[in-house]
Amino acid sequence: MDSTIIIEKSVIIVAVFALTMLMAMYSTWAERKVAAWLQDRVGPNRAGPFGLFQPLADGLKLFSKEEFEPNTPNRFLFFVGPAIAMSTALMTSAVIPWGDRLHLFGRDILLQATDLNIGLLYFFGVVSVGVYGIMIGGWASNNKFSLIGAVRAASQMVSYEIAMGLSIIALLMMTGTLSLREISMQQAGMNWNIFYQPLSFIIFLICAFAEANRTPFDLAECETELIGGYHTEYSSMKMGFYLFAEYANMFISSTILAVLFFGGYNYPGMSWAVENWGVNIANVLGFGALFIKLCGFIFFFMWVRWTIPRFRYDQLMHLGWRILIPLAIVNIIITGTVILRADIAAYFGF
Amino acid sequence: MSTVLIIFCVLAAITLATAFLTIFSRNPIHSAIYLVICFFSIAGHYLLLNAQFLAIVHVIVYSGAIMILFLFTIMLMNLNEEREVHRPRITRVGAIVSFCLICLVLIAIFINSKPIVGEYVTTGEDYQSIKVLGKILLNEYMVPFEFVSILLLVAMIGTVLLSKKEKLQK
Structure with a gap:
């Protein structure tokens, strides 16, 4: 492998890492601002203009807090829990296409850390591993509230993963590929998948909420019953990592939603922009389009959090197993029938 | 030694060590976690063979689903050494x-x-790509593939029936 590729890829990786961290940081600020706006308050406004330095202040506070350790026989696992949560949250961004390509220094640069043939499955794999952070942390805390929180979170995530996977199958039957780059490319123009697979989108959106442990599915950290859920015993930056991982997950889920259903980096008139303004400007605009879409989804996540109350646990399981999974299967059957009909029509020439 | 060989040796060492630790560790949760690490290193072996699809599916199915359910059960059962069967x-x-x-x-x-x-x-x-894999499974290995799916279906129906039976007896 020649060294320019290594340099190119490392620059992209560092940029994506920095972007994820920055977005997770400012999501905490945005969450408080949105909450304040929805509740007719002002929100954080002391640190810097509009409270923009609030995340830095929060980070400093978390770092300088006393690090409390519970009396647990599993100190190592207690440490590993937040580490797993954080690293899995950061790993997913590797397969996301942030833009088509830039033409710099006489070479084409794909705006993506790696274009895996199975990008979407990679996303599912990493998400499914993310449960371990919560489970191991919750168990190693040696506290019954943490354990119940961890078990709740894990069962919820495992249940909703099934519906999530099934909802995506209908989409895959249409696109015929698992590569996120190809899925983005197929949606050029206004050919977005949301118009063809609205049901799949709704199921995926609900499951994304459940996977990120966000309200209305935040039973894992249901304060009135479980104190803080799986991170009851955590303090200082270990606690910060769990919270941070949640925001990073939210950012990644929003990006995946934008890429799969809302055209990714495509925007209306992109091919015109490529012809008239050149590849670079068109693709920087494309990145801007993706960014606006994903910010919209992040806002939606927050909006729902401050609007809809938490589900009861049996309602959560009922929704996952008895409503979403059958709906996803029905969606697969409908998509299959439509595709088969189109194929037969094409075969016989009518 | 080539890099691939070095990676293989490290992976093989991890696989074997964690496999043995799974058997020998006293705490059932620790065994389960060692088994998870073992599964990950096996996924690494698949990647070395350039079988990306197999590696990811292995992680999703074994580490992501089966072992989580395992951990789940062990955590809830609260197994102690005295209650060893x-x-x-x-x-x-x-x-x-x-x-x-x-x-x-x-x-x-x-x-x-x-x-x-x-x-x-x-x-x-490219026999590792999903398209070729799917074609092979549904052409050359059609019958075994269908048998496996029937097997899985039977197991699923069996579990549902067993859980229903317990509920009825109560």
Whole structure:
């Protein structure tokens, strides 16, 4: 492998890492601002203009807090829990296409850390591993509230993963590929998948909420019953990592939603922009389009959090197993029938 | 030594070490976690063979679903050393016999799988991609594939029935 590729890829990786961290940081600020706006308050406004330095202040506070350790026989696992949560949250961004390509220094640069043939499955794999952070942390805390929180979170995530996977199958039957780059490319123009697979989108959106442990599915950290859920015993930056991982997950889920259903980096008139303004400007605009879409989804996540109350646990399981999974299967059957009909029509020439 | 060989040696060491630790560690949760690490290193072996699809599916199915359910059960059952089940001698014999059978099956797989891989190597087709994999599963291996799905379906129906039965008895 020649060294320019290594340099190119490392620059992209560092940029994506920095972007994820920055977005997770400012999501905490945005969450408080949105909450304040929805509740007719002002929100954080002391640190810097509009409270923009609030995340830095929060980070400093978390770092300088006393690090409390519970009396647990599993100190190592207690440490590993937040580490797993954080690293899995950061790993997913590797397969996301942030833009088509830039033409710099006489070479084409794909705006993506790696274009895996199975990008979407990679996303599912990493998400499914993310449960371990919560489970191991919750168990190693040696506290019954943490354990119940961890078990709740894990069962919820495992249940909703099934519906999530099934909802995506209908989409895959249409696109015929698992590569996120190809899925983005197929949606050029206004050919977005949301118009063809609205049901799949709704199921995926609900499951994304459940996977990120966000309200209305935040039973894992249901304060009135479980104190803080799986991170009851955590303090200082270990606690910060769990919270941070949640925001990073939210950012990644929003990006995946934008890429799969809302055209990714495509925007209306992109091919015109490529012809008239050149590849670079068109693709920087494309990145801007993706960014606006994903910010919209992040806002939606927050909006729902401050609007809809938490589900009861049996309602959560009922929704996952008895409503979403059958709906996803029905969606697969409908998509299959439509595709088969189109194929037969094409075969016989009518 | 080439880098691939070094990576393979490290991975193999991790696989074997964690596999043994799974058996020998006293705490059931620790065994489960060692098994998870073992599964990850096996996924690494698949990646070394350039089988991306297999590696990811392995992580999703084994590490992401089965082992989480395992951990789940162990955490809720609260197993202690005192409550360890007594194992009669016949189970040890059974374990040895099943191990030998698995070896036999594995040898058969190795002997039979080679020519099929070779065919794809000579034609230069990317036999690891999902498209080719799907075509092989639904053409050459249609019957075994369907049998496996029936097996899984039967197991699923069986579990549902068993859980229903317990509820009725209460």
